[in-house]
Amino acid sequence: MSQTLAVVGIGMEGRESLTRRALAIVLKAEVLAGGARLLDLFPEVQAERVRIGSHVDEVVGSLASRLGEKRIVMLATGDPNFYGITRVLLRHVPRESLTIVPNVSAMQWAFAKVAEPWEDATFLSVHGRSMERLPELVRGRPKLCLFTDETNSPSAVARALLEAHIDGYRAILCEDLGGPAERITRTTLAALVELKADPVNTLILLAIQDAPEVGATWAPGLPEEAFDHRTPHAGLITKREIRVLSLAALKLTPRSIVWDIGAGSGAVAIEAAKIARDGRVFAVEKNAEDVAIIRGNVTRFKVGNVHILHAKAPAGLETLPDPDAIFIGGSSGAMRAILVEASRRLRPGGRIVVNAITMETLHEAVSVFRDLQFDHEAILVNVARSKPLQGKLSFEALNPVYIVTAWRAGDRELLTHLQN
Template identity: 40%
Template sequence: MNKIQVIGIGLDGAAGLPSTLLEQIQRANLLVGSARHLSYFPDYGGQQIVLGELDPAIAQIQAALEQGEKIVILVSGDPLFFGLGRLLLEHFPPELLTFHPHVSAVQLAFNRVKLPWQEAQMISVHGRSLEVLSAALQQGESPIAVLTDSLNTPSAIAAHYLSLDLPILYQFWVCENLGSPEERIQLFTPELLVNQEFDPLNVLLLVRQTPTELALPVQQLPLLGLPDHVFLSFRDRPDLIIKREIRLSILGELALRPAQIVWDIGSGIGAVAIEIARLCPTSQIYAIEKTSMGHHLIQKNCQQLYVRNVHPIEGAAPDILHDLPAPHRVFIGGSGGQLSEILTFSQNVLRPNGVIVLAFTTLEHLSLALHHLQQSKWHYRLLQVNLSRSVALSQYTRFAPLNPVTLVTAYRV
């Protein structure tokens, strides 16, 4: 039985194929492909099938195969890269298929941008949801190649990215009509990309950038509730930040007053400490973080946000706390496995009418804290913060939940 020849083709049409494949096409009894692919061979004299609904086309191909006809199927680029090849393998034994890949649009895109792509993540949103892309963006993956469609256009993807409000910056490369005379490569910021229109034949490349300065002058930022994306974050864990809405709840639970000493233990990148400092310029905030990278990021975030009353302290609590001035308020966002010890020390040095606020994402740590507070006979209240943000999905909007956080506010009566 003859094999089915599956030939990848680019926007340069027949001119991009070697003579051996052109001969295969001319000798075929049946040529299958999209209207665009078939138009590249106006002199072909055999039977043609224009690919539309797949099931009728598969039935015709099977009938032609049983009659011993020579069959060629034309596809875009590499048939086994988000292409028709996977579906053909579901209907025909592998030994009946021979694949002849062409340079894929993604391969062309990376080469046009002159960007190595051996570590790239490939995501198709063609007829799919944006959930996989959202996860990749939240994890700071780079580079990302996105195969778009008529709904999930580059413009819609830019709007979706902006609605996520991530502390991660990306360049958006839109690569249109790759391999054709109408080829166009353009670089955009996501803000400029929204509402732009492009040819349907495009590939979107997302390349993570290291921010050098704020997109907005600090004078234009809100006094309270800074957007997540203004903070520099961990490169390997870019989404490891207490989200804006959670920070606002923490600030409320702390019941801040002017001219206080505040400890932010397990400060991470300093988001909570910086919010307190900007809200209470007469207070002194000590941001305690045990990792060197976190300590460095706190310093950088303070610099770019012009915060002068945050004191980054590198070290592990509670040992590092002994030399600090006694606090009026304590926020514990991370404990490094020393939760009981940190709580005991903080309770012992907390000034009269002081408040301790703890944030938990796991039941185990919450249970440990409550047991400790009950044993020490401190009063406390719980606030579970379970919020969702609106996220753009092409022309629609849905809610995406944030991770639930339980806040424990502790005080001595």
């Protein structure tokens, strides 16, 4: 008896969408699982029928325990690997025990119906998920396609975007594709707010040419004036030149988990969040006034993936997920304790970057990294900015800053191997 579980995708045209191979797999099933609508497509199949409803994990776990007893076939809509059942299956069934026969996904159908190429589209799902970060994920993307649900409906999506001052998109709402109530509506976000969509829908967003939120670009090194922060004499903000070099040293990826310890105004956290747009950034700050400033800056720059922790590190760090990158802009005298905890939690291949203004802080950081047997390097950055002086060009020096970068011994060789 087969030791595999077969998953067959059903397209919008029902059983007519199946290839000969896919249909043969379904007809030979001894256990046929799927939603009621899909099961009804094969009344002639003499198999035990397992209806998959709301308790998906429970049903899949039960089916997985029966591998090898009978030929088990699961019916799915479209492509099971695209926001489909495969993720749940992999929690219960080894990859080598899965046979997946995909079909055309709802996303592909939608783009086909409106004759729009989709290789350059961004695909998102708000089906059963929070929409908190939706504006951030949409902003700047020229073409998107979204799965929605009855709560996070196309109307709710449009409302969330407009509330975030994002209105530079045309909407194409595709409802009940392949069904009796098929309808395609081309509209604006403002009009979409008023529409009640069929629960079975796909939403396409196309950027309006020259819309400011779509064409806007960002590069690391925003001027200090872009952020709210305490005055230079009372508080601190990482200067843009130092910020750029520190961010480069962190080697962030779009999915990085970042700690910004001693976050101050949140400038580093916010720019890190722009790079790690699909990751998360945790700004840790002990001063209540600065925490309020960070919140204001996060709102201003609309970076929903920045989370603020009001604590004096290393307190509170145990509540955060393990990081890929750690920036330390201030330690409040707890440098050793912070670095020990950071080194313990840092993921493989991760980086720690310390900004030090004094020789004492530099020495302490380097000393701890040596004790921890971390590889490290330090650079001294002297920056002078031009300023007008009686019609002539003059320069004003900023305070020199030491940037210390550390990584676990052997990680550089690991990264080199992975890159090759």
